Structures are given as structure tokens and as C-alpha cells.
Amino acid sequence: MTVPAPPYRIGLTAEAVASPGRHDPAAPPEGMVTIPGGTFLMGGEDPDGWAADGEGPVREVTLRPFLIDAMCVTNAEFARFAEDTGYRTEAERFGWSYVFHLFADRRHAIDGHVPGAPWWLAVTGATWRSPEGPGSAVASRQDHPVVHVSWNDAAAYAAWAGKRLPTEAEWEMAARGGLARARYPWGNELTPDGAHRCNIWQGRFPHADTAEDGYAGTAPVDAFLPNGYGLYNTSGNVWEWCADRWSTDWHTAGSSRTRIDPQGPPAGTARVVRGGSHLCHDSYCNRYRVAARTGNTPDSSTGHTGFRCAATPRRVFA
Numbered sequence: 001m002t003v004p005a006p007p008y009r010i011g012l013t014a015e016a017v018a019s020p021g022r023h024d025p026a027a028p029p030e031g032m033v034t035i036p037g038g039t040f041l042m043g044g045e046d047p048d049g050w051a052a053d054g055e056g057p058v059r060e061v062t063l064r065p066f067l068i069d070a071m072c073v074t075n076a077e078f079a080r081f082a083e084d085t086g087y088r089t090e091a092e093r094f095g096w097s098y099v100f101h102l103f104a105d106r107r108h109a110i111d112g113h114v115p116g117a118p119w120w121l122a123v124t125g126a127t128w129r130s131p132e133g134p135g136s137a138v139a140s141r142q143d144h145p146v147v148h149v150s151w152n153d154a155a156a157y158a159a160w161a162g163k164r165l166p167t168e169a170e171w172e173m174a175a176r177g178g179l180a181r182a183r184y185p186w187g188n189e190l191t192p193d194g195a196h197r198c199n200i201w202q203g204r205f206p207h208a209d210t211a212e213d214g215y216a217g218t219a220p221v222d223a224f225l226p227n228g229y230g231l232y233n234t235s236g237n238v239w240e241w242c243a244d245r246w247s248t249d250w251h252t253a254g255s256s257r258t259r260i261d262p263q264g265p266p267a268g269t270a271r272v273v274r275g276g277s278h279l280c281h282d283s284y285c286n287r288y289r290v291a292a293r294t295g296n297t298p299d300s301s302t303g304h305t306g307f308r309c310a311a312t313p314r315r316v317f318a
Contacts, residue, residue, distance in 0.1 A: 028067050032311065033174075033230045037065035040173050041180050043251075044291025048282075054248035055291050058181065061169050062260050068166055068174045069308035071221035071232045072145035072240065073157060075138040078128060081157050089128055090150045091301045097126040097148045098302040099133060100279060101206065103217065108133045119206040120302070131303050143220040145238045145306035151271040151298035154241045154307040165243040166310035168272045168293070169262050175234035175275065175290050177227025183289050185227035185234050197224055198236035200288050201281035218278060218304075235288040236280060238306040239273040246270035246295025270295040277304035 028034050042061040049055045081087060091097035096110060101119045110122040123133040128148045130136045138144070149157075151165075158164050166174070177185045184190065186197050196213035203210040215223070219237050226232045234240075244264025251258045264272070272295050276288030287294060296305070 029311070031070055032067045032309075033070050034313070035063075035066050035068060035170070035174050035229060037063045039063075040176065042169060042172050042291075044181075044183075044289065046183065046289060046291065048286060049289065049292065050287065050294075052248065053287075053293050054251065055293060057252065059251070059254075060259065061173075061262065063169055063173055064261060065313055066166070066170050067311040067313060068170065068231065069163075069310070070226065070230050072238060072306045072308045073154075074143055074221055075128065075146050076142040078146040078149070078157060079142075081160050085160060087153075087156060087160075089148065089153045089301065090299050091127045091148045092129075096122050096124045098300075099123040099126050099131070100303055102209070103132045103303065105133045105135065126303070141218065143222070144218045145221050145233075147218065147238060147303050147306050148301045149241075149306060150301045151241045151296075153301070155243075157307075158309045161309060163309035163311045165241055165307065167261075167263055168242040168244040168274065170310055171234075171240065171242050171274050172290065174229055174231055175227070177229045177231065177234075179228065183291075185231070185290055186225070198233065198288060199223060199278045200236040200276065201279055203281075205279075205281035205284050215278065234275050235290065236276050237278055238275070238304055239277050239294075239302075240275045241305070241307040242272040242274055244272045246272050269297060271298050273305060279304050 039060050039062045041058050043056050043058045045056045045058055098120045101121050104121045104123050108124045110124060114120040125134040126132065126148060128146050129138060131138065131147055155165060175185055176182065182188055199213050199215045199219040201209050202212040209216050222232050224233060227234060245268035247265045247268060250265040272293060274293055276292060280286060280288045
């Protein structure tokens, strides 16, 4: 779904992402953590991974220090942005968004399915305010991640907050929590000692989620234990937009552009999303692994995609 977007009321444009928010690393803004930077191993070569997505090769990437939100942006936080600016998301302007079939009110579904993914329904009136369509609300989900937000919506919020979207490399470094080559932010076992560490699909996808992890649908942004850097839910719950344009092979070139503070390809339409969601299941999509990646068009929105913000420490980069 690609249509020209109207100007944002307060001058918020996608280009704002290219002008990073700057903050004092000695006193990170509330809700953000400082990632010290350095060199880490990015990517994965998991035999159960998706090579076609460009998860590999594993390579050394060097980043300067940065700040990143400990949690995804919540419904309550996005509501303050919308109230302050009058911003309307692309789903609100288009009049519909994608809802998982078990959550959707089919009376409001538009004819047709997503090719290869019939469990997604285009639902009239589905927005961040009404995630399942007309009659649904987020009043009881104020601490859940905002969903039905496009990349453009996420970029607008980040600019309003004086922040930016994280680069894909920043996202992965932070998501790993200091663990080199681990499959998940907490290690290599999905349920260490039988304990669930993330919100993903249990049961038979896409027909029955047993919710053994405690959640059918999204979970609060501080659900489960944080990783070693203090970030919550970097596996599962909701996909997270990154600043980078999507490519499956740009990063394979061993140049300084791809190895030192990489910003992603200079051209392209789709944008990167990371982290997987509560709908991920090994039988279909095991992209809740920390190296997993995929992309989507910047005006697309779904009921399982949100975002967190990043920022550049002023004292380091000023």
C-alpha cells in the first residue's frame, strides 16, 4: 500500500531520522540505556535460519556509543504524541490495516488475503487505537507496545521525541545484550530451565495459541526478564522497525561502509524490521532469533509491528 503521505503537522518527516537526536550520555533520558559501543559479531549462520533473508555472514561490526530505549514505545506514549501533534497514522489515513485472523472481526474484513499468508486480514478501521478493528480499544493495554504503526509513523514519533530509529546494527548489538553469537538475547536455549523468556506462539500455528508464555497477543513492554544491557523483549512480542533500507546482500561487501557504523544501503524502498513477534512459531517463522531479519514497505502496518527509539550521545558526537 503506497500512497503519497500528507505533510506532518509539526514538520515531522522521514528525513528527520537522518538527523539523530542527541543526548547527554552521563544522564540518559528516562527509559533509555547507554550502549558502550565497540566491536561485536553481527549476523548468524544458524542451520534453522533464513539464509535468503541475508542473516549471514557473521562479521565484525564496530559501533560508536549510542542510546536506545529499554522498551518498545507503548500505547500510552504514542497517545501523548498524537494528542500533542494531531498526528494521524498511515493506517488511520488509509482506513484499514492488517489484523491476525484469530483477533479480527470478520464483519469488517476487506475481501482478499495476503498471498502466502491467509491468516492476515485487511480490516477496515484497524488502527493503533483499535488494534482489532471497530469496537476494540487499548484502554487496558496502555503498557503494551503500540502497533499498526508504519515506518513513517515510527520515524515521526522518534523525531517528535528528539530521538531517531536505531540502525539495524545498533538494534542487533543492543538486542544481544553482550552475548556473542548466542541464538537468543539470553543464551542458546529457548526455555532455559523450562522458563519462558519471550512472547511467541505456542501450539499449532495459525489455528491455536496455547499461550503457555502467559500471553495470547501482545504482552506489556516490560514482560519477561531484560537482557544483559537492560533491554526488554528483543525477541518476540512485536517486530521493531529499524532505520535501514532493506537488502539481503548489501552488508556482504567487506567495506568500511558495512563494517563501521553501517547505515544500510543508500537506496531501496523497504525498511528493516527485527526481533520477531508473538506470532512467530518454528513451523512457519522462527525469526525471534536475535540474528533474524526481514523487511517491509515503509507505509505498511500490522497488528504485530511496533518500534523503539535510539539517540546519539551529545558529548561523544558533538
